[in-house]
Amino acid sequence: MRAVEMTAAGGPGVLRLADVPEPQVTGERDVKVRLRAAGINPVDYKLRSGGTIGGVLPAVLGWDGAGIVESTGPGVSRFGAGDEVYFCDGGFGPVPGTYQEVKVIDERLLARKPRRLSFIEAAAAPLVTITAWEALRERARVDKDQHVLVQAGAGGVGHMSVQIARLAGARVATTVTPGPKAELASSLGAELCIDYTRQDVGERLRAWTGTDGADVVHDTVGGRTFTACFLLVRPYGDLVSNVESPWEDAAIEAMQKRNLRVSFTWMPAPSVFGWAAHRVRQRGILEEAAAHFDAGELRVQVGATFPLERAADAHRALEAGQVTGKAVLTMDA
16 A cells, blocks of 8 residues: 655655555454545644654654545444544554555544545544644633634634634634635634734734633644733633643743633643543544534635645645645545
């Protein structure tokens, strides 16, 4: 079968198309999936440039996948040949990811693909949906009529965060650049789009909420944006981030003086650290989200698709900020 292998740490050129042995069902609960599409996330190019976890090479990147079940182990009870599935698994080094045509995965990590979504859309959804769901539903516990600010509401995680906040009945503002990104965020339910390049985010936010900040701020950017968020959350509010960021003394002081609750959610952690129960819980999120996708209450924005052999070009486009929403690799049917 064909797979895209990361041969070293470095630029997009280290991604090479290769012919590799097709994985086979060996475990009781193994499910062999013929992939139709694989999502691409920023974590992919960060691993590519900085090195895989454990230094395993060559490695197959990619966390998101969608495809059709081909065969199963004798202990599998939830799926059979021909079932359409989507999932999030592997892609960080020791466990092969989804930049390949076939993947074997434990049935406990698979969810049925939303009927309303194409394979391309379904492959784009898992990591960003789980990340936004954990951040807003499980960490910040967003509720009806709260004011929520999503940083970068047209990005992969951000555009799902806008929708999940709206599902909870919250009012949503977001930071985006004018044009297509603002139009996307508005179409997903953001009632206030702040041009962070030209406008004072705090000033616009306070005028909109009528208070000293938002009830909940979801940071999907990190770096200086994370530290700036402390002054965008109202006293006793919630800041949740899914991006690793440095802490600065001034930010910590702002957090303390405003009595904030600060939470983090690094979605890959259960896979990387082997937290089995949390991996099953994340599959449950995909199952619950599937009902919302099928009801038309959630949608995933695919900004660009690339054939499997052009994975390097896909990384270049994503790193350059040329993709609104998600980028997806496609496999031959």
